Amino acid sequence: MSRPSVVVVGGGFAGYFAARTLERLVPADSADLTLISATDHLCYSPLLPEVAAGRLDPRRIAVPLHSGLQRTRLVQATVANVDFEGRTLEVVAESGPVEPVRWDRLALTTGSVTRTLPTPGVDNHALGLKTLVEAQFVHDHVLRQLELADSTANPDERRARLTFVVVGAGYAGTETAAQLQRATVTQLDRFPRLSRDELRWVLLDLAPSVLPELGPRLGRAALAVIRGRGMEVRLGTTLTSIGEGRVALSDGTGLPTHTVVWTVGVTPPPLVGRLGLAVSRGRLVVDEHLRLREGVWAAGDSAAARDPFSATGSDYPPTAQHAQRQGLVIGRNVAASLGVGRARRYRHRDLGLVADLGGVAAVARPMGVPLTGLPAKLVTKAYHLYALPAAGNRLRVAADWALNLVSRPIAAQLGLVGPAAARLAAEHEGADR
Incomplete structure (x- = not known):
């Protein structure tokens, strides 16, 4: 048999x-x-914001399936x-x-x-951050906007290029907005025609708070950090449409922008x-x-x-x-x-969540204990290194983090991902794994 x-x-x-x-x-x-x-790898998705911000090479968080599974037949x-x-x-x-x-x-x-909503323009204009392909494209796209803003003499065009909108103030959206904003600020000295006052980051969510997964206290702490850096946070507000170079908001206003990062859940x-x-x-x-x-x-x-x-x-x-x-x-x-061992029920208490806000800022709730600042940062880094399921990936991620302490990450557009592959519609078409 x-x-x-x-x-x-x-x-x-x-x-x-x-x-x-x-x-x-x-x-x-x-x-x-x-x-x-x-795909032939597991994507360690919690670190996708760091890939988008250019602080990690994409392959650092791609865990090869062939190296982790020795006798399983893999069908891509x-x-x-x-x-x-x-x-x-x-x-x-x-x-x-x-x-x-x-x-x-x-x-x-x-x-x-x-997850998408029936918002006009989402499929054609919004950028996701669920896969390595999308994270790499977001990284290149943001750098490209700085280049285009620096090269134009049209003030309206420059304003639109330097306005970045992130939709969704949950775990993924808040981390992404915080880390990308910090990344763009650190790159401004390479563009002498651009000023900090022209750079505009906007975080939107219909919810009344940011990071609701972490509770009110840590949500307020995270909000204070990102607003202190100059980010606009509009709660109780979302997009009603996305067009070429402009978005309309539910409060009746609009924003000139060529960048909408969509992180409203899965x-x-x-x-x-x-x-x-x-x-x-x-x-x-x-x-x-x-x-x-x-x-x-x-x-x-x-x-x-x-x-x-x-x-x-x-x-x-x-x-x-x-x-x-x-x-x-x-x-x-x-x-x-199959006759090996006994069946088990799934019962698991949440060990807590962590959110890296860039720099030395972070919020974390390990085992229910709320942390902010440097202690939260250390817990966040330690958790990710622990959770990465391959020793080689852990070493490379840790090496990148160590280099980032003494050297600014290399900001270069690789151009490896075309716009069509990074749109939300493409993600849904190739989703059934």
Whole structure:
């Protein structure tokens, strides 16, 4: 008889740690392991703002799947559909459709894509920050705006080039706005025709506070830091339309700009909606063992697992921390279904969040303890080095950080990413991992 086939869909945090756990627990002759991923690496997404700001080389946070997984078959492709009755996956590679993949156990860890709203112009003009491709393009784009502003004699054009808008004041948006603003300020001395007064960064959100994930106290601390640097923060406000060179706001005003970074949250990829299964806010409803149905599990951003510690009965939030730990649990539970070990429930108290605001500024809440300033910065750096799942990546990230202390990061447009590949529409088209 052939060995059972275990297939993991998605090479993000949940998928990578599920596959790694299966390799550790399941004997090589007991099952065939396959991981299907659109990329050959895990992107350590919490450090994407540092890539966009030019403080980290993109490859520093790309963890190669081949080096972390020793006996798992890797298929670089996307999943177009799942046949639950026939237990096969419809798979599409860059070259076109490939042979369907059969499975006996299936782990759906498809991750997420940037959530969009029906705002005119979002797909054509907004820039995302969910992938390495998008982060690299944002870095080049911001530098390009400084160059164009420096070269024009038209004051209106210069004003638009030097106005940068970030939509979404949550974890990703606040970090991105803070680090990019600081990066542009440090580059101004290379453009003698530009002044600090002309540089304008605007952070927008419909919510009444920034960084609501960290609570009111740390949210106010972060707000004080970024406003103290001159950033405009408009709460209770969002975009109503994005055009070529101008945006309209919900308060009736407008801003001249060629840069809109869209960080308003995440949503499961289109594949999840095509499965015809129960969802909660677009995420697949799973039980306490992260089981979706017989022989099928789901974890990470695309899974809705009820948080037993929540006073309101809400689901666990879609964070990298939960995705990683859920991946470990479904790895154990798939192994248990093969007769190795026992199934486990997913129960995890949040270890806290960290937010790097650039320079020596940061806010953090490790184990519920609120920190600001240098202590928060040290905790933030230490956490990221701990959470990076490969020693080589840790060493290279630490080396870049050490160099940044004594030398300004190299500011150069590499031009490796075309505008079409960095638009939000492109992200959704290639989302089903």
